[in-house]
Amino acid sequence: MTLRKTLAMLLTLLCLSISQPAQAATQDTLHEKYQLVQVIVLSRHNIRAPIAGKDSVLAKMTDHKWHDFGVKNGYLTARGALMEHYMGTYFRNYLQQEGLFPADYQLQPKDLFFYANSFQRTIATSRNFAQGMFPEGAVDVTYTRQIDEADPVFMPGALNRKPAFNEANAQELQALGGSQALTATISKGVATAATVLDRPVISLADFNIGVKDGLQITGAARPLMFTCDALVLQYYELGDKRATFGHELTFQQWQEIAAVKDLGIHAYRHLPTLSRARSRSLLSIMQEELNLQRRKFTFLCGHDSNVASVMCALEVKDTPLPDTIEQETPIGCKLVVEEWQDKDGESYVSLKLVYPTSQQLATASPLTADNPPGMIPLHLQNIHANEDGLITMQDFQQRLTDAITSDAELTGQHY
Numbered sequence: 001m002t003l004r005k006t007l008a009m010l011l012t013l014l015c016l017s018i019s020q021p022a023q024a025a026t027q028d029t030l031h032e033k034y035q036l037v038q039v040i041v042l043s044r045h046n047i048r049a050p051i052a053g054k055d056s057v058l059a060k061m062t063d064h065k066w067h068d069f070g071v072k073n074g075y076l077t078a079r080g081a082l083m084e085h086y087m088g089t090y091f092r093n094y095l096q097q098e099g100l101f102p103a104d105y106q107l108q109p110k111d112l113f114f115y116a117n118s119f120q121r122t123i124a125t126s127r128n129f130a131q132g133m134f135p136e137g138a139v140d141v142t143y144t145r146q147i148d149e150a151d152p153v154f155m156p157g158a159l160n161r162k163p164a165f166n167e168a169n170a171q172e173l174q175a176l177g178g179s180q181a182l183t184a185t186i187s188k189g190v191a192t193a194a195t196v197l198d199r200p201v202i203s204l205a206d207f208n209i210g211v212k213d214g215l216q217i218t219g220a221a222r223p224l225m226f227t228c229d230a231l232v233l234q235y236y237e238l239g240d241k242r243a244t245f246g247h248e249l250t251f252q253q254w255q256e257i258a259a260v261k262d263l264g265i266h267a268y269r270h271l272p273t274l275s276r277a278r279s280r281s282l283l284s285i286m287q288e289e290l291n292l293q294r295r296k297f298t299f300l301c302g303h304d305s306n307v308a309s310v311m312c313a314l315e316v317k318d319t320p321l322p323d324t325i326e327q328e329t330p331i332g333c334k335l336v337v338e339e340w341q342d343k344d345g346e347s348y349v350s351l352k353l354v355y356p357t358s359q360q361l362a363t364a365s366p367l368t369a370d371n372p373p374g375m376i377p378l379h380l381q382n383i384h385a386n387e388d389g390l391i392t393m394q395d396f397q398q399r400l401t402d403a404i405t406s407d408a409e410l411t412g413q414h415y
Contacts, residue, residue, distance in 0.1 A: 118145035319378070
């Protein structure tokens with residue numbers, strides 16, 4: 001080893017020895033100054049079977065045999081249930097450590113609110129999370145429709161939308177470069193998918209993205225998005241090259257395939273008028289839960305489009321997600337809103353995204369303090385955090401109000 005390399009290594013070790021105690025001190029200071037009093041989670045469901053049947057769209061896209069997920073199309077798989085149970089257990093340990101729930105906590109219905117879209121995968125995700133979090137008793141999960149019938153809170157329709165609504169969406173889509181620019185961002189993933197499927201190269205000219213009465217993705221894009229979704233789900237279920245019919249892919253290539261199926265989710269993250277329309281009811285529930293001041297934990301379970309729309313409506317800054325092939329809203333992810341109070345009773349908010357890493361999903365690894373899920377702090381545009389990384393409750397409530405009320409008249413909604 002050269003002298004230069006030796007000095008560089010010593011300098012690195014010195015920096016680490018200085019920085020680590022400083023980080024620990026910051027965390028200790030946070031707990032000295034604040035107490036966690038409430039948590040709201042907006043969750044995406046965990047691993048499900050593909051929406052498209054293996055004998056329909058998927059069969060037309062490749063001659064290869066698709067994995068049998070063992071459940072109906074769109075239903076939560078056994079692995080998805082297990083991973084959600086692990087996540088619930090991880091949250092319980094974390095919230096117990098933070099003092100929100102004591103070690104001897106006895107279930108109190110008034111402390112908890114679990115509400116899911118009326119699909120099997122969202123209800124089952126909520127129940128498995130609850131079982132992992134509260135093994136001492138049964139938690140009621142609220143849903144308001146027949147099983148697999150959409151709840152408009154999570155999947156609002158297009159009723160009463162004004163012409164100006166479509167005009168605003170069209171302008172925002174154009175600001176992103178329009179359909180052509182958006183589809184160009186997934187060109188690598190399209191090429192990789194064609195190789196995996198052993199199909200001729202698919203032309204991006206057959207893709208079209210529109211926003212009339214909501215997001216519309218048509219042409220060759222739609223079946224390919226269903227197919228890339230199935231490939232990603234096979235990766236989580238199988239964890240090796242069986243998921244790609246014998247082809248070896250790098251982690252980056254998996255990210256490119258995931259980007260194809262997330263084309264619409266990427267659009268939701270960057271079309272604020274559309275995202276506000278889709279998320280007003282959920283945002284209103286979150287605001288109401290914060291205002292109750294008697295709830296400890298709220299769990300709302302929907303879909304990737306729900307998490308993406310809420311993040312857009314709140315103006316969450318874009319940030320890369322480590323260790324996951326899904327860079328928008330990973331399967332099983334949780335948008336977590338934490339309310340912290342200082343000794344004077346003033347409330348502050350922290351935001352973060354918690355998600356199982358792709359490796360954890362592919363290996364069905366328990367989530368523990370030694371093997372924690374992925375977690376990144378989230379930051380809001382034009383709202384500055386204090387020295388402890390928290391924003392004031394007043395600022396967060398104002399952002400919620402702005403997201404709920406801005407241009408609500410374009411969709412016939414009044415708040």
